[in-house]
Amino acid sequence: MKGGDWARKSAFSWSFSGNVPGVGGSNVVVPILRRAFGTWSTATPLLRFAQVTNGADIRINVGLLGPNIAGLTTPDGRQITITNGFAFAPTAASGSPSLLNVVTHEIGHALGLLHANTGNSIMFPTTSAQETLSRDDFDGIRALYGWPGQTPLNFTTEQAPALCVCGDTLAMVWRGGGDNRNIWIATSDDGLHWTQQRAFTDVGTIGGPALAWDGSRLWMVWRGTGNDQGLYFKTSRDFFVHDNPAQAPLSFAGSSHGPRIAIVRGVPTMVWKGINNDHQIYFSEFRSGRWQGQQIIPGVGTAAAPAICQDINGGIRLLWRGVPNDQALYTTAAPPGSYAWAPQSTLTWYLLGNGTTVPVSSGTAGSWGGPSLTVETSQPNFTTSGESVIHAAWRGIDGDQGLYFSQLARDQTGAAGESLNWSSQAKIPNVGSSQPPSIVSFKRQLVLAWKGVENDTRVYAIST
Known part of the structure; x- marks a missing residue:
């Protein structure tokens, strides 16, 4: 889990700006982001997310990244960048690479998860058609955002x-x-x-x-x-x-x-x-x-x-x-x-x-x-x-x-x-x-x- 003021945080705000190549602007990207955030909340309902205009805990934008890097999250979890270096499809059903896969993965990093070594995990380090959480993902996020003791x-x-x-x-x-x-x-x-x-x-x-x-x-x-x-x-x-x-x-x-x-x-x-x-x-x-x-x-x-x-x-x-x-x-x-x-x-x-x-x-x-x-x-x-x-x-x-x-x-x-x-x-x-x-x-x-x-x-x- 992140330190500092995120140490016991379970309610996060987020924002998005930019245009994702192959997908478009906010009108089509935001529903995908909502679905991605909802995926993590389904695993541990203590997590709650809200889209805001300014001052977000997690800011998501589009920018230039290195070769073959689809997304990148800063170590403090506050900034997610989606590459503008190649075109995405909204989901794996529409083609590949899947924007839903990438943003769900990067949100996992923002929340404090590291890479997983199981291929069907959303936290596996390469893009894939995986768009739901594996048992490793469930266990990892629940370990970070579980209930405190009574x-x-x-x-x-x-x-x-x-x-x-x-x-x-x-x-x-x-x-x-x-x-x-x-x-x-x-x-x-x-x-x-x-x-x-x-x-x-x-x-x-x-x-x-x-x-x-x-x-x-x-x-x-x-x-x-x-x-x-x-x-x-x-x-x-x-x-x-x-x-x-x-x-x-x-x-x-x-x-x-x-x-x-x-x-x-x-x-x-x-x-x-x-x-x-x-x-x-x-x-x-x-x-x-x-x-x-x-x-x-x-x-x-x-x-x-x-x-x-x-x-x-x-x-x-x-x-x-x-x-x-x-x-x-x-x-x-x-x-x-x-x-x-x-x-x-x-x-x-x-x-x-x-x-x-x-x-x-x-x-x-x-x-x-x-x-x-x-x-x-x-x-x-x-x-x-x-x-x-x-x-x-x-x-x-x-x-x-x-x-x-x-x-x-x-x-x-x-x-x-x-x-x-x-x-x-x-x-x-x-x-x-x-x-x-x-x-x-x-x-x-x-x-x-x-x-x-x-x-x-x-x-x-x-x-x-």
């Missing part, structure tokens, strides 16, 4: 903790460990070092509470204790220190699990599973000083708490596990200002074959519990600066307490068009939980928090 926190819980970004402060709430039904809160500046926990002595829950920040107020929602499946909320301007109103019930709603909340286009929006054996998914918005009554997401169901965040286009994005005996993860979205929910689809990713834009393999995610979602707005992803990327995290299926991660971005796999695509799931190494994790994007780092496995009630965290 940090145990001085908190205990029986359920999934909830994280929320509040400007420059990160807040976390959780239900206590053992028989403790209190809700607890702490704050952090980095996701790993937290203030002393404080208890809400006036409220309690048997499930996991949830948080959302609207820019000035912190919203907390939860279900009751014991047999009380009612839903409650309160909101505060100072993390519930002095501004700590009494709980307010949602008289029209109930859930066997804790609800989830997000701010969607400035509006607090809550989603939850029904009570007892009611597996329908409901939602409500807080408008005109009150929650507006529950509405049903048509044609879907879940056995756990669903996840919600603002979608990439500004609408609502949901992710949930299926009804009992169905542990697949499903997603749907509604456009801004509308409740016209798209038909549900599974969280599925597709991997391209070498020399083709046709997917040759795919995978589908599954989870025992409810997943977690967060949207990273105006941060690096795979297309242009200012777009969003959605991050998802979940626990594995029944018997698998591993934690997994994926992200949804525009044109992630480099396929034709501007469709949204999920990255292949990445297992977070050497961690586990009996409950779902929580995930947020905080100060351009991903922060996750979760309860330990089985009888381990400690809370753990990772910050990338």
Whole structure:
């Protein structure tokens, strides 16, 4: 990995200028570059990239290089030069040499990889028709941009903790460990070092509470204790220190699990599973000083708490596990200002074959519990600066307490068009939980928090 200010970097900006002989200018080269960057992100979804106009981390241009040198990357990884000494084809399917092969190779150097000695590796030192990553490439980039080790926190819980970004402060709430039904809160500046926990002595829950920040107020929602499946909320301007109103019930709603909340286009929006054996998914918005009554997401169901965040286009994005005996993860979205929910689809990713834009393999995610979602707005992803990327995290299926991660971005796999695509799931190494994790994007780092496995009630965290 690069040193200095790149030592822990996982979000990179890039720019391109020039005309590639045989291919053309930005209008045809940039889509190839997006596909190349997306190839590396598919291998390790922690990596995120954004195209910018000025001040890029990785600058790509066209210039004169030595004989038979197709591309060259400076040792610090900040400059990639594509030769103007001979003509390229966009991909190997169009002829040779392949621009996609060369730029994917040079991006690997920019990220810190050296040459490989296996002929089917993208990092093999000569140009070829190879345009996807080999096992050596996968292992190499994951070694450089893998997850850091977990940090145990001085908190205990029986359920999934909830994280929320509040400007420059990160807040976390959780239900206590053992028989403790209190809700607890702490704050952090980095996701790993937290203030002393404080208890809400006036409220309690048997499930996991949830948080959302609207820019000035912190919203907390939860279900009751014991047999009380009612839903409650309160909101505060100072993390519930002095501004700590009494709980307010949602008289029209109930859930066997804790609800989830997000701010969607400035509006607090809550989603939850029904009570007892009611597996329908409901939602409500807080408008005109009150929650507006529950509405049903048509044609879907879940056995756990669903996840919600603002979608990439500004609408609502949901992710949930299926009804009992169905542990697949499903997603749907509604456009801004509308409740016209798209038909549900599974969280599925597709991997391209070498020399083709046709997917040759795919995978589908599954989870025992409810997943977690967060949207990273105006941060690096795979297309242009200012777009969003959605991050998802979940626990594995029944018997698998591993934690997994994926992200949804525009044109992630480099396929034709501007469709949204999920990255292949990445297992977070050497961690586990009996409950779902929580995930947020905080100060351009991903922060996750979760309860330990089985009888381990400690809370753990990772910050990338």
